[in-house]
Amino acid sequence: MRPAKSADRPLPHGPQTGHDRSMQHTKRSEVVRVRGLEKRYPSTGSRGERVILDGMDLDIEAGETYALLGPNGAGKSTTIEILEGIRRPDAGEVSVLGEAPLSAGRDWRSRVGIVAQSTGDLGPYTPRELITHFGKLYPEPRSVDEVLSLVGLTEHAGKRATKLSGGQQRRLDVALGIVGRPELLFLDEPTTGFDPEARRQFWDMLDGLTGEGTAILLTTHYLDEAAHLADRVGVLSGGQIVAEAPPADLGGAAARVPVVRWTDADGLRREERTATPAAFVAELSRSVSHGAGEPRDASGTVGEPRDLEVSRPSLEEIYLELIEAEAKR
Amino acid sequence: MNTTPILAVSDDGEGSLATHRTGNPRPAGYAPRNTRAADARPGIFSAGIASIGMEIKAYFRMPDTVFFTFLFPVLMLGIFGVAFESVGEIGGGPDGEDGITMAAYYLPGMVAAAILLTGVQNLAVDIAREKGEGWLRRLGGTPISPMSYFIGKAGMILITSIAQIALLFAFARFGLGVELPTEPDLWLRFAWLFLLGIATMTLLGIALSAVPRSARSATAVVLPIVLLLQFISGVYLQFSMLPEWLQNVASIFPLKWLAQGMRSVFLPESFAAAEQSGSWDLGLVALVLAGWLVVGLVISLLTFRWVRRS
Numbered sequence: 001m002r003p004a005k006s007a008d009r010p011l012p013h014g015p016q017t018g019h020d021r022s023m024q025h026t027k028r029s030e031v032v033r034v035r036g037l038e039k040r041y042p043s044t045g046s047r048g049e050r051v052i053l054d055g056m057d058l059d060i061e062a063g064e065t066y067a068l069l070g071p072n073g074a075g076k077s078t079t080i081e082i083l084e085g086i087r088r089p090d091a092g093e094v095s096v097l098g099e100a101p102l103s104a105g106r107d108w109r110s111r112v113g114i115v116a117q118s119t120g121d122l123g124p125y126t127p128r129e130l131i132t133h134f135g136k137l138y139p140e141p142r143s144v145d146e147v148l149s150l151v152g153l154t155e156h157a158g159k160r161a162t163k164l165s166g167g168q169q170r171r172l173d174v175a176l177g178i179v180g181r182p183e184l185l186f187l188d189e190p191t192t193g194f195d196p197e198a199r200r201q202f203w204d205m206l207d208g209l210t211g212e213g214t215a216i217l218l219t220t221h222y223l224d225e226a227a228h229l230a231d232r233v234g235v236l237s238g239g240q241i242v243a244e245a246p247p248a249d250l251g252g253a254a255a256r257v258p259v260v261r262w263t264d265a266d267g268l269r270r271e272e273r274t275a276t277p278a279a280f281v282a283e284l285s286r287s288v289s290h291g292a293g294e295p296r297d298a299s300g301t302v303g304e305p306r307d308l309e310v311s312r313p314s315l316e317e318i319y320l321e322l323i324e325a326e327a328k329r
Numbered sequence: 330m331n332t333t334p335i336l337a338v339s340d341d342g343e344g345s346l347a348t349h350r351t352g353n354p355r356p357a358g359y360a361p362r363n364t365r366a367a368d369a370r371p372g373i374f375s376a377g378i379a380s381i382g383m384e385i386k387a388y389f390r391m392p393d394t395v396f397f398t399f400l401f402p403v404l405m406l407g408i409f410g411v412a413f414e415s416v417g418e419i420g421g422g423p424d425g426e427d428g429i430t431m432a433a434y435y436l437p438g439m440v441a442a443a444i445l446l447t448g449v450q451n452l453a454v455d456i457a458r459e460k461g462e463g464w465l466r467r468l469g470g471t472p473i474s475p476m477s478y479f480i481g482k483a484g485m486i487l488i489t490s491i492a493q494i495a496l497l498f499a500f501a502r503f504g505l506g507v508e509l510p511t512e513p514d515l516w517l518r519f520a521w522l523f524l525l526g527i528a529t530m531t532l533l534g535i536a537l538s539a540v541p542r543s544a545r546s547a548t549a550v551v552l553p554i555v556l557l558l559q560f561i562s563g564v565y566l567q568f569s570m571l572p573e574w575l576q577n578v579a580s581i582f583p584l585k586w587l588a589q590g591m592r593s594v595f596l597p598e599s600f601a602a603a604e605q606s607g608s609w610d611l612g613l614v615a616l617v618l619a620g621w622l623v624v625g626l627v628i629s630l631l632t633f634r635w636v637r638r639s
């Protein structure tokens with residue numbers, strides 16, 4: 001795996017920018033602030049209501065990429081739609097770019113970019129026509145060619161949108177979301193259905209965007225995507241954020257204790273969680289060569305445990321553990 | 330199991346930490362944009378004008394709209410003109426003066442139908458489809474004003490209906506040999522009837538677009554309404570042939586009045602005797618059309634949403 005984030009991304013509140021920003025803002029600049037958000041839908045089939053969001057809190061800072069994770073039906077899209085001003089919350093405080101999304105006006109809309117989960121038909125237009133037209137709706141649009149090259153559609157600029165592949169159409173969705181230079185971009189499952197290569201290209205594209213200081217709220221089912229893109233991830237379960245941390249810290253230190261796995265002399269697969277895997281492996285190799293007086297390794301190799309593997313639990317494993325623990329509560 | 334080998338990864342783990350990133354500062358141009366001048370935003374009108382071009386492109390790129398709304402009145406006029414060619418001239422005086430061909434008789438009805446089709450049918454189906462297919466939701470996420478969107482629609486309707494009616498006139502004149510009026514007064518009357526008619530039908534089209542629940546059902550909901558109206562309003566069938574109760578029903582709706590107004594432009598004065606009251610009743614035509622215009626406007630303002638909220 002290559003380094004997850006290119007080093008040239010700016011700091012949301014780094015030393016270079018912190019000074020002049022603090023002149024304008026007495027506290028850290030938040031693009032999203034949610035407190036006690038609640039949303040219920042009428043239950044289908046039976047009487048009563050289904051609680052989707054139950055006192056959710058969420059903060060996203062300027063320039064930050066935040067990945068919202070959670071199983072299907074956990075309320076990720078509902079959250080995004082409330083933040084976009086499309087859905088009405090039942091209770092709670094919602095502030096996006098300093099305004100309440102439901103009542104925010106057109107100036108606010110020009111600072112927000114939206115890539116919805118299901119985007120539907122783009123009409124009988126080409127990417128160039130669409131990007132040109134949408135650009136005219138914003139005060140400071142990116143140039144059409146810049147957007148085309150950012151999303152990698154330069155070669156397909158003159159094709160009808162309906163003739164593009166699924167991945168290309170998705171990139172066109174993103175193109176229309178970013179043409180207005182948003183300060184905050186909503187990406188609701190942007191890479192669902194992509195092949196691995198297309199997903200990689202998509203990630204590179206987003207790296208370019210965040211380089212310009214755009215904050216991103218992302219939902220995804222791909223944990224590697226969250227690990228790659230996000231500054232922080234939050235796990236939504238039971239209507240609340242149950243865990244929130246940078247991808248490398250999710251679940252706390254205990255969840256990240258490395259695991260050493262090897263096959264012992266009897267052919268049994270063994271594993272051991274240890275904070276000091278190197279010391280453990282060194283000890284293991286000594287015990288293989290000296291333990292019990294003679295090497296019992298079937299291959300005859302002295303001092304080398306078979307099928308040795310040292311690993312840290314992946315984000316996906318930690319996520320699944322979290323969701324499982326929540327489900328049991 | 331999907332695990333990440335620790336030996337291949339830096340101490341940061343899989344994602345580097347937000348708090349330890351170093352690199353370029355934010356580009357110098359960046360500033361929280363709530364301080365920007367509000368007038369940097371494109372105006373409602375200029376965004377609307379830009380939308381007209383997109384709308385017209387879409388209109389002519391969809392073969393079904395071109396056929397069913399743009400060419401339909403021309404085709405119908407051609408069919409009626411040819412089918413009733415043998416009837417010869419109708420409605421003339423005892424010595425045959427003022428008689429007109431069936432094609433000439435059908436022309437005003439087809440002009441009214443063209444305005445109905447372009448305004449109501451095309452627009453209601455178009456907007457319902459755009460809503461169903463998520464296009465409106467996408468627009469709703471941009472700073473476009475609903476007003477700009479409707480300027481785009483109205484401009485498209487105005488331009489396509491002018492082109493459509495010009496084509497209809499050209500076909501009637503050169504294809505079917507129909508004499509068109511020469512008096513400037515009649516063309517002035519045509520102008521206000523056309524403008525009032527297309528404005529009313531456009532607003533009714535927007536209002537009707539709220540009815541279909543999905544893009545698929547849009548045509549099924551709109552087409553029968555439009556077709557029925559044409560049959561009872563004197564477009565396909567001679568209005569005076571209809572039973573009186575049906576005439577009264579049709580008189581509630583705007584198409585009957587628009588067709589009547591158009592007959593006053595394109596038919597000889599002597600045909601006024603065949604109308605319900607024995608005259609063209611242009612004042613009543615204007616009143617009913619204006620009434621429906623207000624109805625359409627109010628319903629449109631009350632029902633239009635970028636998305637169905639829940």
